[in-house]
Amino acid sequence: MTMLDCRLHAYRSDLAEAGLEGKVEAPRFTEGTPARVAVPVVALRPEPDLARGIDTELLLGEDVTVFDRADGWCWVKAASDGYVGYVKADALLEGRPAATHIVTVQRTFLYPEPELRKPHQAILSMGSRIHVAGETEARGNRYVVLEDGTAIFAKHVQPIGALDGADYVEIVARFLETPYLWGGRSGLGIDCSGLVQLAMLMTGRAAPRDTDMQAAGLGQPIDRSELRRGDLVFWKGHVAVFEDPETILHANGHSMTVARENFAAAVERIGWLYEQPTGYRRPIS
Incomplete structure (x- = not known):
């Protein structure tokens, strides 16, 4: 069997989502049941354990598919980006009216x-x-x-839909000074790839959740000499939004905020610890 990314495919030794039948081995497959997030923000974790780090967050009103419920936890897949993980069961409700x-x-x-x-x-x-x-x-x-x-x-x-096609870089800039939070995806705390994803979703565009996913498949690869407003600059484990020839916007662990930083200075600073940028992409043609 081919190894699938467990962040985006729901499968365990005892259970898997129905769409993976024939692709993974499991004694039972399920279609799951729909539910919606009923709290302002809920952490999604790789295991049903509050001591485990946060992979990402889900926001009020977001849709999920629930594959399993046990011991106060739900094993879910997010509708917006396909991310799989565990959330506290009391953060979800079934039968809530669709968001307007x-x-x-x-x-x-x-x-x-x-x-x-x-x-x-x-x-x-x-x-x-x-x-x-x-x-x-x-x-x-x-x-x-x-x-x-x-x-x-x-x-x-x-x-919903009123902001489709808007300038996502302007949305990114609204988050300036927001605290940095590993796995964060909200106005209360956010990480670098969460910032890109949420800003793009707010303008009607889908984006993968994690930096490696964005670097591999969000938009088209470009050369550094082609960079323009809205393009993405990637380092190993990090992403920034190119605002103009002088500046980038990014959630980062250096300032522990979403910050505006001189591009050349950032390349030099980050390179000291994480080497040079690994690639550049244009998410919007």
Whole structure:
């Protein structure tokens, strides 16, 4: 049997997703059941163990397929990028209404009712998906109201699809100063490849989750001399967005933030520890 990337293919010694029948060995195959993320952010891990590192994160309203439930954990595959891993079972719900809107600012607050003076119930990241049941105005501010009566400032959301085709580099720049978090994929904390993926998803474009996946198949390879706004610069285990001939934008462990950095200086600094860039790609033709 061919070895498949376990990050993108759900198979274990005891169970595998139905689409892998004939490709992997397992005593049982399953189609799984659909569910949606019901919390602001949930970590997806390679094992059902809180001590294990985070592979990635899923945001409120994102769809998953659940293949197994055991001991308070769910083994899932994310609909947006196919990533496989374990999340806490209480972070998922079945039967939630399909999302109508998406959060378009770096972070926003979920209020118990349409009133900004009320204590907020949660912080939602850009990319969070919500089902809007209605709109209302309170003291001159417009709010969208969710099915449970909670509310979000209306200017902080847009209908899903409204940003398709927008400048993803501008979306990346909205995350400046966001803390760096290994495996992070939200406005609360984000890593380099998560930043690229989330910004592209916000503009209606799919992108793989991890740096090696992006370096292997996102867009087309180019030469360094061809670099222009929006192109990607790769190092071993790292990616940055080319903003202009002088600067890159990237989430990095040097500043521990999403930062704007001089391109030449970054190449020299990173090269001291991780060698020179390994490649360049144009994600959008």
